[in-house]
Structures are given as structure tokens and as C-alpha cells.
Amino acid sequence: MDVIPKWADAVLVPLISLILAAVLSALVILAIGEDPVAAAKLMVEGAVGSTYGWGYTLYYATNFIFTGLAVSVAFHARMFNIGGEGQAMLGGLGVALVCLYIPFPHWALALPVAIIGAAAFAAIWAAIPAYLQAKRGSHIVITTIMFNFIAAALLNYLLVGMLKPSGAMDPATAKFAATTHLPTFQDLFSWGEKPVFRGAPANVSFFVSLLACVAVWFLIWRTRLGFEIRAYGESESAAKYAGISPTKIIMISMIISGALAGCMAINNVMGEAERLVLGSVEGAGFIGIAVALMGRSHPLGVLLAAILFGFLYQGGAELALWTNIPRELIIVIQALVIMFTGALDNMIRMPLEKIFLMMRKEGAA
Amino acid sequence: MTDIAPAIELKGISKAFGPVQANKDISIRVMPGTIHGIIGENGAGKSTLMSILYGFYKADKGEVFISGRKTEIPDSQAAIAAGIGMVFQHFKLVENFTVLENVVLGAEDGWSLGPSLRKARKELINLADEYGLNVDPDALIEEIGVGMQQRVEILKALYRQADILILDEPTGVLTPAEADQLFRILQRLKAEGKTIILITHKLREIMDVTDTVSVMRRGEMTATVKTSETSPQQLAELMVGRKVLLRVDKTPAKPREAVLEVKGLNVTDDKGVHRLKGIDLTVRAGEVLGIAGVAGNGQSELLEVLGGIQSGEGSVKLNGAEIDLTGRHSDGQSRRARGVAHVPEDRQREGLIMNFAAWENTGFGYHHDDRYNRSRLMMDNAALRQDTEEKMDRFDVRPPNPKLAAKSFSGGNQQKIVLAREIERNPDLLLIGQPTRGVDIGAIEFIHQQIVALRDQGKAILLVSVELEEILALSDRIAVMFDGQIMGERLPDETDEKELGLMMAGMTREAAAAQPQNAAQEG
Numbered sequence: 110m111d112v113i114p115k116w117a118d119a120v121l122v123p124l125i126s127l128i129l130a131a132v133l134s135a136l137v138i139l140a141i142g143e144d145p146v147a148a149a150k151l152m153v154e155g156a157v158g159s160t161y162g163w164g165y166t167l168y169y170a171t172n173f174i175f176t177g178l179a180v181s182v183a184f185h186a187r188m189f190n191i192g193g194e195g196q197a198m199l200g201g202l203g204v205a206l207v208c209l210y211i212p213f214p215h216w217a218l219a220l221p222v223a224i225i226g227a228a229a230f231a232a233i234w235a236a237i238p239a240y241l242q243a244k245r246g247s248h249i250v251i252t253t254i255m256f257n258f259i260a261a262a263l264l265n266y267l268l269v270g271m272l273k274p275s276g277a278m279d280p281a282t283a284k285f286a287a288t289t290h291l292p293t294f295q296d297l298f299s300w301g302e303k304p305v306f307r308g309a310p311a312n313v314s315f316f317v318s319l320l321a322c323v324a325v326w327f328l329i330w331r332t333r334l335g336f337e338i339r340a341y342g343e344s345e346s347a348a349k350y351a352g353i354s355p356t357k358i359i360m361i362s363m364i365i366s367g368a369l370a371g372c373m374a375i376n377n378v379m380g381e382a383e384r385l386v387l388g389s390v391e392g393a394g395f396i397g398i399a400v401a402l403m404g405r406s407h408p409l410g411v412l413l414a415a416i417l418f419g420f421l422y423q424g425g426a427e428l429a430l431w432t433n434i435p436r437e438l439i440i441v442i443q444a445l446v447i448m449f450t451g452a453l454d455n456m457i458r459m460p461l462e463k464i465f466l467m468m469r470k471e472g473a474a
Numbered sequence: 475m476t477d478i479a480p481a482i483e484l485k486g487i488s489k490a491f492g493p494v495q496a497n498k499d500i501s502i503r504v505m506p507g508t509i510h511g512i513i514g515e516n517g518a519g520k521s522t523l524m525s526i527l528y529g530f531y532k533a534d535k536g537e538v539f540i541s542g543r544k545t546e547i548p549d550s551q552a553a554i555a556a557g558i559g560m561v562f563q564h565f566k567l568v569e570n571f572t573v574l575e576n577v578v579l580g581a582e583d584g585w586s587l588g589p590s591l592r593k594a595r596k597e598l599i600n601l602a603d604e605y606g607l608n609v610d611p612d613a614l615i616e617e618i619g620v621g622m623q624q625r626v627e628i629l630k631a632l633y634r635q636a637d638i639l640i641l642d643e644p645t646g647v648l649t650p651a652e653a654d655q656l657f658r659i660l661q662r663l664k665a666e667g668k669t670i671i672l673i674t675h676k677l678r679e680i681m682d683v684t685d686t687v688s689v690m691r692r693g694e695m696t697a698t699v700k701t702s703e704t705s706p707q708q709l710a711e712l713m714v715g716r717k718v719l720l721r722v723d724k725t726p727a728k729p730r731e732a733v734l735e736v737k738g739l740n741v742t743d744d745k746g747v748h749r750l751k752g753i754d755l756t757v758r759a760g761e762v763l764g765i766a767g768v769a770g771n772g773q774s775e776l777l778e779v780l781g782g783i784q785s786g787e788g789s790v791k792l793n794g795a796e797i798d799l800t801g802r803h804s805d806g807q808s809r810r811a812r813g814v815a816h817v818p819e820d821r822q823r824e825g826l827i828m829n830f831a832a833w834e835n836t837g838f839g840y841h842h843d844d845r846y847n848r849s850r851l852m853m854d855n856a857a858l859r860q861d862t863e864e865k866m867d868r869f870d871v872r873p874p875n876p877k878l879a880a881k882s883f884s885g886g887n888q889q890k891i892v893l894a895r896e897i898e899r900n901p902d903l904l905l906i907g908q909p910t911r912g913v914d915i916g917a918i919e920f921i922h923q924q925i926v927a928l929r930d931q932g933k934a935i936l937l938v939s940v941e942l943e944e945i946l947a948l949s950d951r952i953a954v955m956f957d958g959q960i961m962g963e964r965l966p967d968e969t970d971e972k973e974l975g976l977m978m979a980g981m982t983r984e985a986a987a988a989q990p991q992n993a994a995q996e997g
Contacts, residue, residue, distance in 0.1 A: 332851050336834070336841050343827045349783050350816070350824040351839035352806025466492060 155427025164309020176397025200371025231371020559631025
């Protein structure tokens with residue numbers, strides 16, 4: 110029998126973690142002589158107080174959904190894919206090559222091809238560490254971290270060399286053709302006189318990320334492959350007994366994971382920058398780890414956690430813009446949230462279990 | 475009796491883990507200079523009670539008296555100080571230390587090791603004289619047998635001046651001959667005035683060596699009786715709470731054609747150690763071939779190779795056709811497709827996924843079956859749940875809830891889930907390892923009946939068990955394994971535990987038959 114009911118585990122634990130993180134953040138803000146209440150107001154106002162704010166929050170969230178799902182899928186096979194960052198970079202390269210060199214008549218055609226390009230490049234990037242793990246026993250955490258650096262170096266090489274249009278000063282590709290530009294929320298939802306989501310980068314990729322959530326849920330809990338992935342993740346010895354090939358599961362789960370991380374590029378590269386810029390991933394690959402941890406590797410949890418982190422990103426940017434709270438402190442606040450929701454999970458759970466036990470005993474007596 | 479204070483007296487001990495009441499108001503008196511048995515099924519609370527006595531857990535309620543004095547035991551240091559020594563089921567020895575070093579470890583006299591070692595060496599010689607506990611003090615632990623290792627554990631306790639010795643399932647890893655030696659040592663210790671508490675689930679051991687026996691069931695002490703005034707049948711009933719069949723009812727086997735033919739099977743593990751050395755055996759339809767042996771003599775590897783978990787070399791024929799031992803078709807899936815079902819030795823590590831629901835575990839290994847799949851891609855979870863419900867009903871799995879995680883079931887019910895999955899597949903060959911390990915007596919009866927029923931349907935069954943009684947009760951033929959080899963085959967009616975025990979210790983069948991009486995007495 111589980112000690113705490115499912116709803117409490119899924120809702121109460123993260124909620125309490127969040128509140129604790131918020132309280133601690135407030136204390137830190139107080140300590141540097143700023144007003145935490147005003148800061149909170151500003152964050153909420155800036156991130157979700159307008160369609161403009163939402164447009165940014167959901168833009169960031171889209172990135173985190175992809176990288177969070179990527180980490181989740183690998184995690185179900187007990188592979189800790191730290192390489193989302195590098196895989197997303199390679200995804201960006203795939204998107205850029207597709208958009209630069211294939212003349213598309215319309216974005217609706219460009220999008221699926223770009224998705225394939227992003228997924229393929231990133232999947233290959235993830236498949237190398239997966240192969241080394243499956244066949245050579247090199248630890249996936251180490252290799253995927255190293256592959257992040259290799260990816261960064263590779264992109265650096267390409268963006269200051271081959272892919273940079275001659276005469277340009279910054280390490281980036283040329284602008285993609287207008288026919289590949291994805292419609293933003295502004296384009297999609299401004300039906301009335303007054304435009305909504307004005308200037309915000311959220312775009313159709315958000316809906317692709319929602320589809321990805323459903324697809325991952327289906328994969329993990331409804332398909333035979335998902336069954337095998339979960340079985341291998343729970344117990345390698347049992348998987349061997351059942352005749353599930355560890356090599357196959359390691360390779361496939363990492364390829365899917367990498368492809369998902371790569372798909373992030375349709376949001377930031379194709380949807381927002383509309384060209385490939387150096388360092389465009391901006392740490393979203395790593396945030397994906399926190400998102401997956403907080404979302405318990407469940408697509409719904411990942412979705413909610415990604416929106417929360419989108420809120421923190423956008424709200425944090427607003428704070429840095431309008432207050433004297435330094436940018437570094439915003440990273441501290443984000444770190445507190447990650448720490449409480451991801452790493453200190455049991456600190457909340459244990460006392461909660463005790464409380465539930467006591468309640469049950471009294472109920473029984 | 476009123477004049478002598480009991481060596482140990484527990485009064486009203488209670489201990490709960492979360493909602494589980496592991497010990498309920500337990501009182502017990504252990505008189506000095508006796509061997510006191512504590513018997514009960516897995517999960518009855520024996521180990522918890524002893525852990526409280528040894529300071530691993532703190533009781534919620536209750537008092538401990540040692541030799542009549544109320545004693546607090548907050549940790550194992552206090553237990554040792556109170557004269558309690560514990561020999562665990564899994565030895566706590568440093569493999570690459572010598573016997574002497576292990577004895578001294580944790581009981582050093584000062585910063586310099588030399589004097590302690592010299593003192594311990596003298597002490598060990600004394601103890602050996604006094605109790606017949608002969609061990610070479612300079613031998614490395616990894617180089618001596620399990621029986622010897624157990625002696626080292628006992629010596630460790632005695633070196634720490636223990637007057638009360640607790641042994642937790644001490645015979646689990648021993649051959650029958652080694653167990654007899656152990657019991658002789660215990661008798662000697664008792665004669666010298668030590669008090670011994672023997673925890674076991676084996677009725678025979680209780681009857682053989684104890685003076686008094688306490689029975690535990692579901693966290694409660696149900697009875698304490700003089701061993702001479704009770705019977706195995708009565709103890710079994712007290713343990714389970716109802717009448718149980720201790721013998722397996724079965725008719726003689728009617729074996730037919732050979733289903734499994736193994737010739738010259740070799741297995742070398744990752745470290746290059748030869749685990750199986752030229753195994754030859756045959757299992758026919760309608761018979762149970764029992765493999766007896768002390769754990770770790772290659773039985774696990776035999777099951778794993780046949781079950782497709784490990785690769786091997788040699789020839790294995792199934793229904794007359796060779797099976798793949800190394801290539802693409804050497805995995806568990808291919809074996810299942812050929813009609814091999816496998817109930818693995820370790821159900822928690824292999825047979826089940828503890829965090830999966832019962833219904834997911836029912837499909838585990840057979841998840842490619844058409845009836846569990848809607849399409850090439852999608853599984854049919856509803857069909858699986860339905861199937862699980864039916865299986866749970868037929869195998870009396872309790873609670874009959876397919877959505878419950880495997881870890882929430884008791885050992886016996888977990889085993890029933892595995893068994894239901896493998897047996898209901900109607901296999902030609904059933905590989906079954908340790909079918910009743912960690913399973914309560916009530917479920918043992920049921921599992922044994924299922925195995926016999928499957929045999930009577932004309933299936934071939936390869937049974938591996940470290941419980942000799944189980945091998946003798948179920949097998950139609952018995953093969954004894956030692957050091958990766960088959961020492962010989964016997965028929966259950968024509969052999970006994972003593973002979974099998976000698977073969978398990980490495981004597982060939984002929985040698986064992988030639989000297990059935992005296993060999994066990996040595997050492």
C-alpha cells in the first residue's frame with residue numbers, strides 16, 4: 110500500500126517544494142534590501158499579466174517541454190541523458206541546413222521537413238554516446254556531457270566558417286527565407302483590431318510540443334516499445350530474463366530522446382531567430398533535466414513544469430529589467446526551485462508521509 | 475526455575491513500521507544454557523525481534539532484561555557489551571582479511587594492531603580447545619568454505635565475550651553435513667553454559683537441536699513449548715494457523731520421450747571462471763528432474779543458459795531440435811517461442827519488476843503475444859488486466875487486484891504471479907528455480923501441487939532448489955551438482971539426505987554410497 114495518496118504525491122509535494130523555494134527566495138531578496146512582494150508582483154505581471162508576457166513564457170516553455178521530454182524518455186530507460194544541450198545544438202544545425210538549402214513554398218511544408226532535419230541530426234548525436242554505452246560500457250552521463258562540448262565546438266567551427274555568409278560580422282547563418290518563417294501567436298490569434306501577443310516569440314512550435322507530449326505519453330504507456338523501455342529502466346536483470354535486448358533499448362531510447370531535444374530547434378532557431386546563432390540553446394538542455402525531475406518524467410508533469418520554468422525565465426528577465434535585483438539573483442531563485450523540486454524531493458515527502466500516516470491511524474482508531 | 479534469572483527476558487515488545495505491526499506485545503523468556511528456537515514464516519517478525527535485541531531497531535514499547543537486569547540496547551555496541559553476539563544469515567566478514575583480522579576487527583585494543591592480534595591468536599587457540607571450533611587463524615576468508623566462515627562469525631561473537639548467541643537462519647548456505655557440524659558446535663556451546671537463540675523456518679532443525687521453541691505468526695508470539703512435547707505437524711499449524719500438508723501427494727511419474735537433452739554444456743563467466751563443466755542431462759516429458767546442490771555450484775548458470783539469459787557452449791536439444799546458445803536466437807524471447815517457461819531463482823530481481831503493476835508483470839516476457847497486443851505497435855492493456863484477473867483467481871493470489879504493484883504482494887503471492895504467468899503458457903519445459911524461497915508454508919503447499927499437476931499433464935520440469943527436502947519431495951530423479959559438474963543421479967526412493975549431502979560436498983555417487991555412515995562425522 111502506498112503511504113501517501115497519488116494526488117498528494119503528484120500535487121502536494123511539488124506545491125510545498127515551490128512554496129519553500131519561494132519563501133527562501135523572498136528571504137534572499139529581503140537580504141539585499143529589495144521588496145520581495147513587489148518583486149513577486151513584477152514577476153507575475155511580467156510573465157503572465159499580458160498576452161505579451163504569456164508569449165514569452167510559452168516560448169521558453171516550448172523549449173523546456175522538448176528538452177524535458179527528451180530527458181524523461183531516456184530516464185524511463187534509466188539513461189541519464191545530460192546531453193540535451195548538445196543535441197539541441199545539433200538539432201539547430203539540422204533546421205538551419207534544411208531551411209537554408211531547400212526552397213520551400215510555404216512554412217507548413219517547411220515545418221515537418223525541419224522537424225525531421227532537427228530530429229535526425231540530434232538523434233545521430235545522441236546515438237554515438239548510446240552506442241558507446243551499450244557496446245563499450247562508457248558511462249552515458251560522462252559521454253553526453255562531453256558531447257555537449259564537442260557540439261559547441263563543432264557549431265563554433267561551422268558558424269565562424271562555412272555557414273557564415275561572407276562579409277557578416279557575427280557567428281551566425283544567413284537569415285532563412287521568408288517562406289520558412291513560422292507564424293507566431295501574434296499572427297495566429299490577432300483576429301480583432303488590437304493585436305495580441307505583440308512582438309512575443311511564441312509560435313506554432315508550442316503546439317508541436319503539445320503533440321510531442323501526447324506522443325511520448327502514448328509511447329511510454331501504450332506501446333510495446335514503451336513497455337520494454339520501462340521494464341529495462343526498472344530492472345536490467347528482469348529485462349534480460351524476459352529477452353529484452355539492453356543494446357536495443359539503450360539505442361532506441363537515446364535516439365528518441367535526442368530527437369526530442371533536437372526538435373527544440375524548430376522553436377528557437379526556426380520560430381524565433383530565423384537563423385542559426387551561436388549559443389542559441391541558452392542552457393535549455395540543462396533546464397530540461399530539472400523539468401523532467403519535477404515533472405516525474407510524465408508528459409503532463411513535464412508540460413506543467415516547463416510552463417513554470419518558462420514563467421521563471423520570463424519573470425526573471427522582467428525583474429532584471431525593472432529592479433535593482435541583479436541578474437545573478439534570478440539564477441539563484443531558479444536554482445532554489447530546481448533544488449527544492451528536483452533534488453530535495455524526499456525532504457518534503459518524508460514528513461508528509463508521517464502526517465498522512467498519523468491521519469490514517471486516527472481515522473482507523 | 476524461579477531461582478535462575480532468564481538469560482533474556484522480553485516483556486511486551488511492540489514495533490511498528492508505518493502501518494505494519496511487525497511485533498505485537500511479544501514476551502519471551504530464554505533460560506540460560508539452553509538452545510531456544512524461534513520459528514515462523516517469512517515476515518512473521520522473527521528478524522525484527524532479534525534486531526531489537528541486537529540494537530538495530532528501537533522497540534516502540536516493551537522492556538528487555540538480560541540476566542534479570544533491565545537493559546537498554548540503543549545500538550549493537552550496547553548489545554555486545556551486554557554479552558549478546560549475533561551471527562547473521564549473510565556473513566559480515568571482510569573477504570580479503572585473514573580469520574584473525576576479521577575476529578579482531580572492531581575490537582582492537584588500541585592504535586597499534588600487533589598486541590591485539592597476538593592476544594586474539596592466543597584467545598582463538600583457547601576457544602578452539604574449549605568448543606572444538608578449529609579454524610586456521612591465518613587463512614583468508616575468501617579462501618575458506620562457507621561452513622568455516624560461519625565458524626569465524628561464531629568466534630567473533632565469542633571473542634567479544636558473548637554469553638548469548640543469536641543465529642539467524644544459519645543453515646541456509648550449508649550442506650547437510652556442515653549443518654550437522656554446526657549443530658554439534660551449538661550443543662558444545664550449550665554444554666559450556668552459553669545460551670543460544672536459533673532462528674529458522676526449518677521444522678527439522680528445531681526438532682533436532684532446540685530445547686524450547688517459540689512460534690511467531692504475523693508479529694505475535696503464538697506459543698512457546700518444550701521441543702520434546704511437540705511435533706513438526708503441530709509447529710507447522712501454529713506457524714500457519716491452519717492444518718497443512720507437509721508431504722507432497724503424488725503418484726509415480728509416467729515419463730515419456732525426452733524433451734530436454736543437454737550434452738557437454740559449458741559456461742564461462744565474464745571473469746573467465748568455468749561455471750559449468752560439461753553438463754549432461756536429460757529431462758523427459760512427464761517427469762521432474764531435481765537438481766540438488768549447495769547454492770553457487772552452477773545451478774543458477776544452468777537455469778540461465780537454458781532460459782536464454784546467459785550464453786554457453788555445447789549441445790542443448792529441445793524436442794529433438796538443437797537450440798541456439800550464443801547467437802541471435804539465444805535470448806529469452808526465442809526460448810519462450812520454443813515452449814520453454816522459466817520461473818527464475820530470484821523473482822524480485824528477474825521474475826518480476828517490483829514497481830510494475832501485477833497486470834504488467836503478467837505480460838512480462840510474453841508482451842509480444844498477439845493476445846496482449848492491439849496492433850504491431852500498441853499493447854492491449856485491457857486484455858492484459860482481464861487476463862491477470864483470471865490468473866489471480868485461478869492461482870488464489872491475494873489481494874486479487876491487478877493494479878497493485880508487485881512489491882506490495884507477499885513473497886508467496888509474488889511467486890504465484892510468476893508461476894501463473896509461466897505455467898498458464900502451457901510450456902513443454904518448465905525451468906523452475908527455488909520455487910518456494912521466501913514463501914510461507916501455506917503457499918508452499920499450493921506451489922508444490924501446481925508443479926506436480928503440471929508434471930501429470932506430461933510436461934518436462936527441471937527443478938533447482940537448495941532445499942533438499944523440497945528436492946526429495948518433488949523430484950522423480952535427482953541430479954546432484956557440485957562445482958559446475960553433475961556428481962551423479964539418484965532416485966528419490968533410493969537415497970536420503972545424508973547421501974545427497976555427501977554428493978553435494980563433492981563426493982561421487984560411488985564414493986558416497988560406499989561410506990554412508992562415517993563421512994559426515996568428520997571435522
